[in-house]
Amino acid sequence: QVQLAESAGGLVQAGGSLRLSCTASGFTFSTYDMGWFRQAPGKEREFVAFIRFNSLTLYYPDSVKGRFTISRDNAKNTVYLEMNSLKPEDTAVYYCAARARTTSGDWNAAGLYAYWGQGTQVTVSS
Numbered sequence: 001q002v003q004l005a006e007s008a009g010g011l012v013q014a015g016g017s018l019r020l021s022c023t024a025s026g027f028t029f030s031t032y033d034m035g036w037f038r039q040a041p042g043k044e045r046e047f048v049a050f051i052r053f054n055s056l057t058l059y060y061p062d063s064v065k066g067r068f069t070i071s072r073d074n075a076k077n078t079v080y081l082e083m084n085s086l087k088p089e090d091t092a093v094y095y096c097a098a099r100a101r102t103t104s105g106d107w108n109a110a111g112l113y114a115y116w117g118q119g120t121q122v123t124v125s126s
Helices: none
Strands: 003-006 010-013 018-025 032-039 046-051 068-073 078-083 092-100 120-125
Touching: 003 092, 018 032, 018 092, 018 120, 032 068, 032 078, 046 068, 046 078, 078 092
Parallel strands: 010 120
Antiparallel strands: 003 018, 018 078, 032 046, 032 092, 068 078, 092 120
């Protein structure tokens, strides 16, 4: 059974930091690219970060570039999202997602990801 289990999010003050993790099971993690997305109330799901199966390619949107860092440990079947200099507009439910490394198409297209976590709430207070 495929599962992506995200760590608990939390409440943090603006300017603070938070690290999310997502542990995979039920598929060969090392052959999948991984992404993080987020969704704020009343808004569409937004791409946050991408990492190739071999960690050699990373992508971020301008909204988080320089503040967020994605990484992975294939030995632990885990992908991480380090979030620094958090802003109130970063408040959202954060999801990790997986797509096979052979998938073609935009890395920020949510529809191309096969597996999703249940989501974890991150709240940044001003």
